[in-house]
Amino acid sequence: MSAVQTPPEVEETARSAELAGPVERPPFWRRHWRLLSIVGVLVLWRIGLAIFRGEDTLAVGGAELNDLQRSLNDLKDNIDAQRETNWFFNDVIGGISDSINWVVDNAQELLSQPAFPRPVPEIGWLGVVAIVVWIAYALAGVRMAVLTLVSLLAVGYLGYWEDSVDTLIITIVAVAVCFVIGLPLGILMSRSKSLTAVITPVLDVMQTMPAFAYLAPLALIFGIGAAAAVAVTIIFALPPIARISAHGLRTVAPATVEASKSLGSTSMQLLRQVQLPMARRTIIVGLNQTTMAALSMVTIAAFIDGPGLGVPVLQELAALDVGGAFVAGLCIVILAIMLDRVTTATGERSEQATRMGTDPRVRRWVLLGLLVPVGIAIYLSRTYTRYAAFPDGSDLGTRLANRVNSINDWVVGQLSSVTEGFKNFVSFNLLNPLEGLVASTPWWLAALAILALGALIGGWRALVSTAICELIILGTGLWNESMITLTTVLVAALMTMVIGIIVGIWMGRNRRVDTALRPILDALQTMPPFVYLVPALALFEVGRFCAIFAAVAFAVPVATKLVADGIRGVSPTTVEAAESAGSNRWQMITKVQLPMSRSSIVLAANQGLLFVLSMVVIGGLVGGQGLGYLVVRGFSQEDIFGKGLAAAVAITALGVMLDRITRYAAERTGREATT
């Protein structure tokens, strides 16, 4: 049966797995012309290095500024000088930030911070738990209500009740604003191609521009505290909801749309009665992604006094208390899991409800009835201290922190000699030579070589994007720094892919491994990277490799999951066919499963690169040189601000360049696999 259903390309793969080198295949150079050309470009580049080493590298001194960077400095000074008098900053932005602050302040006094003259908030922990659990039940059912209850109690017992509620408040306010702006934006984008073309690059920039670069001016415009924290969160978290809801609306079945049009619906009716309800599930997926993005900004927002769990993470980092930072980070992970699961379940449920039409009356009475215990909980939490302030007695957080600290000390003690050797090996044999090649050749040679490689890997569309991005990088005046950063990013992405492919194959071939590893990968993805900076420093010492390690730790989960999904997606019939043809495990992996999931692997490389790139600035905190350090420096030194912002622009350009090259490569390999 399997023989009948096997598609032709599978047959070929299976056959080639069996008989090595069939006679009728084209010659080696034609099959591999792309790879050969890439090698050729690299060889030419290396020869160029030997001739021109150190010429025209466009390296600049640390405090030197060019005109663009100086004008960015002036721009910030102007904002600083005018923010009190200019009507736009004072009335419009001032009004917006006052209203955000008003909402956050009131929510804090209601739920988390002492409401003067009370020593505790208006509603204490018991009341808050009851309300949130009730909402989770109303939206997502009993199981999610239980999950919510456990999560909230966990963050409380870990000792971060108030910070956790603050984080929830900031996240919910930011996500609400994102929804109010993002959904209409998505609707507009779904209706107009030209608008999409204009907005997409803006959304790209919002997602790839490192927040560190605009933190200081945001604090200048929105004021220090909650409003600026919400603003910085919105900038990063808005794109997913706009993009995903646009996609959802665009893919509503055209037949339904046509039918409804022929019944005489106006465009507004069509939207409200057909498109929005039918795209509801996708829109909730967008909301879910926006929520996750908002949570990942918690630590960054703490740099401008954004309330929440980021504050203890940074404080513990300053005291080098790995365990303490871990516990605070764990609370963020717990909240992320809670919000993720509840919003996902809400999406699934909304679909079920519209499809099955369960009687809402019974549920309504149940929900109303449950308000009685909620009311009692609120009453108790307003009346008794023990239900108002989360009980202090539990030392769960401290004990966990101490345990983590001792594990960390043990690991560092055991491994640091090995890891240091590894660091030196990679630095001297891979990082330094590559940096020599990329950053010590004249800019025109490096630019040409990157153009050629971009075109070979991604095709002519990648050539255009690469050229534009290179021009932008040249314009920022930070070519040499960008090349240093490009080197570390490439090495980090390479290591990410090596680990991602190995672990991904393991997970993809073995369900048990998958179930065991997936939650760890999820947690690693939501844990703020600041938490593992200190162990990274202890293991690898200050330097580029330490920055690379942090980036790899952050990027491996997403790459691994994509590879695993690709391997699992290889059709079982193909695997069976190969097995019956007598392939051993190694042949199965290298000749069948890897080639057939090639487009997932390229996609994993794309995501791995972008995740690595998003860590460039954090790497700058632990010895990563180049653009990342410049951005950190721009945030810290008044007169370097413009250079930091220019560095952030260069990082964005690098990101878009690498994204386009790999994305077009993914599309190409996808096409080649199907033809």
Added chain:
Amino acid sequence: MKHAMARIRRGWVLTFVGAIAASALVACGGGDIQESSTAGSGDCGDFNIAVNPWVGYEADAYVVGTVAEQKLGCNVEYKNLKEEVSWQGFGTGEVDVVLENWGHEDLVKKYIQGDGTAVRVGPTGNKGVIGWYVPPWLAQAHPDITDWHNLNKYASNFETSESHGKGQLLDGDPSFVTNDEALVQNLNLDYEVVYAGSEAALIEAFRDAQANHEWVIGYFYEPQWFMSEVPLVKVDLPPYKPGCDANLEKVACDYPPYNLDKIASKDFMDADGPAAQLVQNFKWTNDDQNLVAKYIADEGMKPEDAAQKWIDANPEKVDAWVQSIT
């Protein structure tokens, strides 16, 4: 379908009405929660203290904040910020005071001499030292290393994968005042400045160096709690004379001794409330600060608990700050 939607919507309206009714029912109180009456007795009001990100500063901030809360009834807000953002906040009243300022000539120029939103409030009593330090084992094994003339002799020992064949001189958080690149050049040292990017990275490097007897030389400063864990040894650069650092590109002498001072918002000081007077009076020693910082960083106490412990042990010092406040 329309009817189903309408029914669901009506259901939600009912539910919310129910929710509001239920919370109205519980609005009346009782029980054991005491509304505080002491706070607000004075006219202290809000007191916004910037908390810059190092532990010594946290010690200053929480001791002053706790005293302001308990003795003056202020409503203290701690704002966790870096120096540059803190100074931005003086003009808008978001930040009232920076309690430990290390020079920062650029910010002084912009906010004190420039738009006049900030004023100097005098020294904290802490003496700041900036310089190049080596771990104690190294100073013991090679005593002559603390003289800068001998640094080139040891340069190759300090080489790492980051220093391009020269000795590595480690620098920290870019917020900190540093002339190190100019110093290396003007003293003809065979070293390359490698930026660690954060204080945490710098401390971890020294901790590791002492534990494993590795060669590390880097920028550091006192007062610093880490000195009580690993007493780093300062390298003597050509001694500082007033004016020798006038031209930052030509500088070839050690860092000046810093009298760390307090900077406050001009409006805040002009209003002369109790909190402003406390800021004016606050003064302590390096030992005091190191003790509180050690409670926080070494013993893992919360900053407010560490401050409380010190306040309870030093009533006479605290009294000296608050006695004269009207």
